[in-house]
Amino acid sequence: MQLLALVFKRRVRIFIMLVLLGLSAGGIHVWLLVMINKTLNGLMEGEKANLAFLLSALGLLLIYLVLNRVLSGITIRFSQQIVHDIRMQLIRSGLRSGYHDMKEKQELLYVAVTKDVLAVSHAALSSIVLVTAIVTVIGCLIYLAYLSFIVLIFIALVAFSGVGIFMLGSRTNLKYLQNARESEDVLFHHIRQVIDGFREIKINPAKGDALVEGPLQEESLRNYENASKGFTGYYNNNLISQFLFYVALISLLFLGGTWLNIPAPVLMSCIIVTLYLVGPLESIAGLMPDLGAGNIAAVRLDDLLRSFEENEKPVTEQVLPPLQHLEYQSVRFEYRVSETGFSLGPIDFELKKGEVVFIYGGNGSGKTTLLHIVLGLLQAQEGKLFLNGEEIVSGEIPNTLFAPVFSDFHLFDRLYGIGVIDKERANRYLKLFELEDKISIETDRFSSLKLSTGQRKRLAFIAILLENRPVLLLDEWAADQDPAFRAKFYLKIIPILKEEGFTILAITHDDKYYERADSLYRMESGALIKEK
CATH class of the missing domain: 1.20.1560.10 (ABC transporter type 1, transmembrane domain)
Known part of the structure; x- marks a missing residue:
């Protein structure tokens, strides 16, 4: 029994x-x-x-x-x-x-x-x-x-x-x-x-x-x-x-x-x-x-x-050398649901420390799939990944490397997994993201989550910044922001984060601000094309 x-x-x-x-x-x-x-x-x-x-x-x-x-x-x-x-x-x-x-x-x-x-x-x-x-x-x-x-x-x-x-x-x-x-x-x-x-x-x-x-x-x-x-x-x-x-x-x-x-x-x-x-x-x-x-x-x-x-895939914390260069070579992935399943690649692109990279493309072009491969949520069937010139086995991507805010993000009620919170830095980010009058950070939790969608997305961004991971991945983050704050994000916040040493990989359709990127890629039918 x-x-x-x-x-x-x-x-x-x-x-x-x-x-x-x-x-x-x-x-x-x-x-x-x-x-x-x-x-x-x-x-x-x-x-x-x-x-x-x-x-x-x-x-x-x-x-x-x-x-x-x-x-x-x-x-x-x-x-x-x-x-x-x-x-x-x-x-x-x-x-x-x-x-x-x-x-x-x-x-x-x-x-x-x-x-x-x-x-x-x-x-x-x-x-x-x-x-x-x-x-x-x-x-x-x-x-x-x-x-x-x-x-x-x-x-x-x-x-x-x-x-x-x-x-x-x-x-x-x-x-x-x-x-x-x-x-x-x-x-x-x-x-x-x-x-x-x-x-x-x-x-x-x-x-x-x-x-x-x-x-x-x-x-x-x-x-x-x-x-x-x-x-x-x-x-x-x-x-x-x-x-x-x-x-x-x-x-x-x-x-x-x-x-x-x-x-x-x-x-x-x-x-x-x-x-x-x-x-x-x-x-x-x-x-x-x-x-x-x-x-x-x-x-x-x-x-x-x-x-x-x-189907266990245990994730272990890895001590990494400071990020200098992240390179993907000939990455391929295919959803093997049918003979006509969507395929991605071969993809070649790189991220350098402090660089801002934008990717844009139509619906179904493969942007989210690429993001999941970068994060290790999907495992590429072909290709190589190099961190500071040393090859990393696909599927063993260090989980301490990235901090994402997805388009369908989840905002946790506490700052889980961070440990000691730098209150001064947290308050500085609250002010930068214009939330200082809305909420405060009490010990390891937010005083309130009763915010608009755009404000909740700003709070989720602050949470990943406090994790202090080197690469920030943003999936159409600015889409829910009002025009004024969207402009502030591209013109003021991104340069500040870049100065702080963060590398930013963002999926965006705000073509008005493409010039703010160090590198610009277009995603089309599973192919990644470098434009800048």
């Missing part, structure tokens, strides 16, 4: 301790039953309950309550620790995966860390309760064997029949639950479309109605149907098992006093034990859906972890 493997290997000692506590709690549960039953038999035979029984029973009950309190406390912490461990492992594995692998699996990852880990946690809780219930059932059956072997055989046959019916139906029910879980991935994709495309939907409500009333509702109904069938099937199987059990109880009362000739005190004790069995048996049956859903989630989590591990 994948659930056990996923849970057990993370907290072996705690899991074993929880199982032992569960065994102890179940054993005391049965012991109490035996004491109560013996005292009832004594009362029927004219004996009086003594103080020893009262004190023993209360003592056992107190131990049982303490054990269960300890068990529940450790179990809750254990299950929440599992949630934490698996979430962190998934996210760390995702961070080490390739860029496009992460992009493809981002929705799967989100559902995994929000839903699947909780299903595994609930199943882990259920598994400990299951241990206590199973021990109670086994103890009751042993006590039944002591009271009457015939009754044990009778009850065991009925119990195995109920289990058989339950297990036969469980396979189908589990399949329904698995289908429901798979439909949630598609459902979440459609929900993301509603959230991410809300701006477009507000402009064209018909688009939102078609999405929500079409594929989103269809997938939600599919999820509803499968989940309902799965849980209803479990409930029906449980109901049939209960029905058989109570039929067995009634039959035992009838047959025990007629054909089987079981003495009345023994028969009464057997009936009490059998009734006592109902609770833990119902508990076991009720836990099956949680355990089934948990196992499905564990399989999906394990598959996702394996997928990330297979």
